[in-house]
Amino acid sequence: AQSVTQLGSHVSVSEGALVLLRCNYSSSVPPYLFWYVQYPNQGLQLLLKYTTGATLVKGINGFEAEFKKSETSFHLTKPSAHMSDAAEYFCAVSVRFSGGYNKLIFGAGTRLAVHP
Amino acid sequence: DTAVSQTPKYLVTQMGNDKSIKCEQNLGHDTMYWYKQDSKKFLKIMFSYNNKELIINETVPNRFSPKSPDKAHLNLHINSLELGDSAVYFCASSQDKTGVNTGELFFGEGSRLTVL
Numbered sequence: 001a002q003s004v005t006q007l008g009s010h011v012s013v014s015e016g017a018l019v020l021l022r023c024n025y026s027s028s029v030p031p032y033l034f035w036y037v038q039y040p041n042q043g044l045q046l047l048l049k050y051t052t053g054a055t056l057v058k059g060i061n062g063f064e065a066e067f068k069k070s071e072t073s074f075h076l077t078k079p080s081a082h083m084s085d086a087a088e089y090f091c092a093v094s095v096r097f098s099g100g101y102n103k104l105i106f107g108a109g110t111r112l113a114v115h116p
Numbered sequence: 117d118t119a120v121s122q123t124p125k126y127l128v129t130q131m132g133n134d135k136s137i138k139c140e141q142n143l144g145h146d147t148m149y150w151y152k153q154d155s156k157k158f159l160k161i162m163f164s165y166n167n168k169e170l171i172i173n174e175t176v177p178n179r180f181s182p183k184s185p186d187k188a189h190l191n192l193h194i195n196s197l198e199l200g201d202s203a204v205y206f207c208a209s210s211q212d213k214t215g216v217n218t219g220e221l222f223f224g225e226g227s228r229l230t231v232l
Contacts, residue, residue: 032218038157043120043206043223051218088157094219101147101171102210102219106159 002027002095006107014115019063019078021110023091026072032094033074034104035065039087047089050074061085086114119143120224122207128230129197136193137227139207146211147171148190149221150182153204165190194229202231 007022025031032051036044048059055067065076074091091107120141129135141148149172150162164172165184179195194201208221 032220034220036223041226043225044159044208044221045223046220049218049220090159096219097172099166099171101164101166103149103161103164103172104219104221105161109157109159111157 002031002093002105004091004093004105004107006091006110008110009108010111010113012113012115013081015083016080019076019081019085019112021076021089021112023074023076023107024072025074025091025093027093029096032102033065033067034092034094035059035063035074035076036090036092037087038090044090047076081114083114083116086112088112120207120209120222122224122227124227125225126228128232130232131197131199133197134193134195135197135229136191137205137229139190139192139224141188141207141209141222143209143222145209145222146187147209148184148187149208149210150190150192151206151208153206153226155203159206163192197231199231202229204228
């Protein structure tokens with residue numbers, strides 16, 4: 001069964017430092033992978049997605065992620081953290097089921113804290 | 117112009133009561149979802165409808181009953197509320213299966229339910 005594991009429920013970085021949020025997936029077929037961000041008391045917003053093609057995917061707010069099939073990973077990075085990046089980040093894999101429908105399975109989330 | 121809107125945003129009620137949450141999307145999507153986010157931020161799919169047809173019904177108590185009057189609306193009714201129902205409930209939508217359906221979701225702002 002498809003699943004997503006996010007390593008580290010809390011990550012803390014200094015402003016200007018590299019952000020690295022880890023995500024590993026399990027899928028029996030080529031996956032569609034997503035990163036979503038949730039700011040306090042808000043809904044989830046798509047950061048970026050991998051469907052097909054280039055394995056390095058760029059998203060909003062300077063984030064990017066690389067799909068590595070050999071490592072079953074889709075880690076999220078940003079070269080320089082801003083205070084405004086403090087939020088909860090969710091990795092997700094799309095699961096296809098009968099009828100041609102998809103559903104997203106989410107990881108447990110990683111809370112990113114950014115310190116001055 | 118809000119794409120996926122939910123009402124109410126906050127709901128505080130007593131155990132045993134019945135309550136409803138409403139969701140509307142103006143994206144022209146055919147598929148809508150309810151997700152539950154618990155106090156640890158874990159997101160779990162509950163239901164999904166495609167063009168008013170129930171396509172996903174996860175293991176959810178039958179006190180929870182979704183209803184989709186048309187493809188732009190998906191409501192959630194909860195009977196005999198319990199303390200464990202306290203959570204944030206998110207509505208989401210995605211484009212229909214006849215398109216390039218990657219499973220990407222567009223989320224509402226969430227409805228925070230507190231059962232006392």
